[in-house]
Amino acid sequence: MGRHWSQDTDWIWSPNWDERDHVARFVQFRKTFTVNKVPEQCIVHVSADTRYRLFVNGRNVAFGPAKSHLGEWNYETVDVAPFLLTGSNVVAARVLRYSPFYSGNMSMMRGIIPGYILYCSNIDISTSSSWKCKVDDSVKILSTKDWNPALGPSFLSVSEDVDGTKEDRGWLGIEYNDSTWDSAVNSTMKVPMLPILDPWRLTERSIPHFPEIEAKFSSVARCDVESDTVRWHHLVQSNEAVEIPPNTQKTVVLDASTLTTAFLQFRLQGGAASRIRIRTAECFERPSESPMPNPFARNKGDRADASGILVGQDDFYTIDRNMPADFKVSYEPFWFRTFRYVELYIETSSTALRILQLGYRTIHYPLDIKTQLSHFPSPDTAKTWEISLNTLRNCMHETYEDCPFYEQNQFAMDARLQILFTYQLSHDDRLARKCMQEFYASRRSDGLIETHFPSPFPGVNIPCFSLYWILMVHDHMMYFGDANLVRRYLGAIDDILNHFDQRLNENGLVGRFAWDVWPFVDWTREWSDPASAKGDFRNLAVPPAYHRTGVATYNSLIYAYALQKAAELCAFIGRHDTGVEYRQRAMNLNNAVVKNCLRGNFLVDGPDSPDEERSQHCQVFAVLSGAIYGDEARNILLRALTEQSGYARCSYAMGFYVFEAAHRTGLYDQLRPMLLEPWSAMISQNLTTWAESAAMPRSDCHGWSAVPIHDVVANVAGLSPGSPGFKTIRFEPRRKHWEIMDGTFAIAGSGVVRISWAPGRPIEFTPDFDARVEVLGVNGSGAVYQIASGETLAIRHE
Template identity: 45%
Template structure:
């Protein structure tokens, strides 16, 4: 459906809610149903816009059909509303607009990426035609939906990690108002809605939610079917072929009375979507259906094991499925059930228990949903199946971690973190010109500013979260990234004040040695997080001692924080200079040089040629070496040797390795040091292991990963575009040459289409010593092969071939 954005005021719509029961405290989570009917006597309009929002989430129906899902994740002073054209869903006669709203109270810790305010509410406006205008007001009918309860955290399986999403349901179809979406439904016993806002007559107090138009497109909901059945069980129940016919062609499956059956359904790739089940219950005795969504098969955790063991993710013979569950109790007759929130899954297990009456499954399917990213780059083919697989899995990982925000992982958290999002935005820029979600992300973190100058590490969030100061530095890099890719000085200028506040905070942490010291604030509220490294554990500091270099505690400073600060200062200098603030740029660069000098003086070990993790420390990590190269603390003439020691001779020197979270930066340092091809095989080992283990998305960690889909691990896609094909960060300046620096020695043959700036693309292919280029527009290309640089002029659509020259070792 087409949508458009207009301002919400001058409409008369008001925030409404169902009336509270006498002396009732607000439940932590509940659903409310709303209805409004109108009669359309004249012709159906060609366009009919509904503008709608809710606190906390809504699902809009028009004449029983799904119309919209929202509002987009936000924060109170930028509370988004959706605009959707419902003309195609209208009919002559009586029409029904119905809304189901999920309300999470401020005290509820579920859904840590979804805001909620002190007031529940729904607001809607629709001008059907010149005579009919529908605004949310007290004429709307409302009712509490008692049929669904959210499963409390007290029932969470903590072997899976902390409960962050907590939107799993316990639903009873017998309590659902049947046909409440229909025009002929009798809602006489429903209550009239009541106003729900902080705004009051003759008061300057405004509603806490400042309505703004949605800045990103609506998430599509695309009908999809499961691909296969991995296994099923149950005495006298349906066979595997019965279940296969169900998912392939919706051939009904009948389950006898007093039966217990299970079936595992598979999607060929891990995905996210809204699950749907349609069932017919014979008789009055209710069947119960439990739906388990899981990322993979894994080792048995039910035998007292305290850790998870994951190997072949598709091993249905020896593995088990773990995950949260939704439970649905059937009512007599037809049942249609779908959980309110989308689920992340590769496998779905249905466990069905019937009573004295049989149950017929009509269909089980899902509607796939992701941010509608238009991928404008493609790896068409290569001589290496590994490269093709790296590309495909990386794209699927990125896609599943993009919805209304960038997400760390879609299965367990769905939180937007600065460190994770910076990488996901770079991966997005490599394959698409769509920066709408990136712009939204930049602004959300900007809006999370605290009074100490730092940003919230994760945002949006409905409550105060643990501070991770270093993440604010990644946001500075994030702003710089956007400027480099899109040349938008106006956006950079908008955020310079926030950049300066972050950098000033870190300047106050610089101690007598010239290094960033311990972070301010209570230790139980501040986490000096760097990376998930198994060797980095200081139990005496509790959870805040996890993922932190021990030198941070023992030496009073971790070298990585000073080096990351120096990198942020250099990026901020570029931003300031682009915005015409050369004096500020000079100040930033001077600070960076001082930090690098202090790191060399106090943290560089002449004996090993490596930087230590802290002043006076003997501990070594890849993190420190990599950031030393990227910040300039490691001199250019020593960077190559340093990177060889930290990657190839890591065990000899006792260097702690980065996890997948920081692997992107190891690749960047290897490239800058000129040893990229030399280190490629070693650096790619974790991804090769994941491919061998049949993952369809990249995991969060290498060893016993919690999540099988994590955005920061999609690095290989970026490497293929920027390093293997060699399309350097493009410029929107169409007069500037496109820089192409392919690495044909790394793969014998390759072809694809890639973005080269200004919305332009180039087809690149090579094989048998010949390189072919075809441009979408006339363009100048600076081709770098080995030590040779050639200027080429490409005509629109005219292929150009040149011989590949041997590259020096």
């Protein structure tokens, strides 16, 4: 049995520590050391609970650990040799610890004890009592009671209130005197002669390190003194200092032009005791007309209308009251912020404040996008594509995130779509594999997975989200064909399906779930009236039929759909008998739905529902599960999607499944313009990322809404896996929706395909690898071709 590096170093922490009264606190660690000759390579492994930023000689070298869970607690591996000097050196870490006694940041796990660990084999800097440490009392992480309720629940707990007078300036440098700091102590749960381990099972980070890219604000959106606008513009564009006189109040709003995720950076001079409020916001909006602040009451229209207000998260920085007029200081919040606009409200005291620099560093998962389009049918089509990419980019960090501004939680339903969009753009499945593994690790005793994970506490479960994890695994099979991955997860898939099977009622339909879950279906207006929630959010986004009887048609249909996908997973790895069982169960469910819920030209939301209780969701998933098919399916879906009233309507995220159902019934060509209308409406409102839903106007950036990526790749260009691992490419181009096509498209695990067409020219398909292609929807439909790398298949189209 090999020896792990963590056995040769210690987890350490501050001896002066109490986290019962703080949602989160920072601890600073330092170690000075001497290097006689800088080595060619100096590898360190580093981690902390909960977050760290590592510095060598004042230079940032690592940020982590990547989010995960205690059973696979990430550490980073970094070569620090480029940052070392001959002679004296210092390695330092700033660690943010979230208390296990408070909800704190809901996307970050934490152990029952804090810790920081670093190991280096060729220089004596591994963590031990030789490190010095100090609790940083200059920063207060704002708690839930300081949160603006208009933003909804407080999920992140990252907002800071900094007292510059208490800051340890220069502590990252070699010359800093740390003689008054404490010696670090060992932080461990281990007890001699007892088989007890520390909370963290260390696992090397599986995703790449993220670049932090310098960026500038594009303009000044608003300034309280209009004549000052030019000066602020020169500051953000050219670092020309702005001076704010003593005893002055100043407000300015900076525009990043598009919503982004980034670390804000400030460089300041003088201004003793000045206070700066930094408000980050996704958009401009109108004041709510509701007397009770809540996310449903947000009044959003033109997101770029600078006459509106900014509702957002606030950070505060108070400059050292003893700051000399010529002294300079830098400030940046520890965690990234999400913003399109940043409002600064500045109050100076008795001395002038000079702002020397004001910018940010963007941070996103470094996705290598291979799918590139060089021609668009219209400016709005180009906008739709770019906004979709920007939405997905801002929801990809160390996990897939539902939204970067409010929650940064990885939800199974959201992530299923985000991962699929990733496959359609890139060959990189590392974040997807991490996501699937994390949900696998979250399994509960009832067979379900957690609805969102990683998370420090058990969450209210949405049972059907576990079914979307099955779809996630199926997608990976189709795009990458990894049999070992499918084998690993098939047991958990069977547990999920068994949970639903145990819920079947006497009619063969999925019945009521456990009392403490949220039977969420979708954020649709008809199901999302806060007044009907009766103080419990679990009553929202749920068909009324479920509230009455515990039966919602959708639950049976999505279960049947997942059973069919699970059957395909079984077939892929040779478990045919289990696949046959799953198909039979799906058929039984579909038959029960048709018998109990089909009312002529539509399905109702529950077996006891009046005709008025019907939704697009049930019609869509009846098509996808095969409960209805042929002309009947086509007519039922067409009616549900084209009638202006009478159906609860699908949200942006559910729009993906609407597109799929339209394709399956042959309605796609007829309905595509109408299906894209929600995204056209968002463009008209000047969004730069796609919103969460029309019914819930909280988030302006939600990854599940980047559906146009799938539409362009799978429906217009017509590329999808025809067999597991993309061994066969299904090619069904639709040139009527894109007059001139010229683009390269990622084919997972293989390479890229160039697709082009234009009026009077054939459709051309050119892979950069040997490809097997099944052509559908054009002349020679259903024909299969074997195309050598670099060769072009030319298809004439009538």
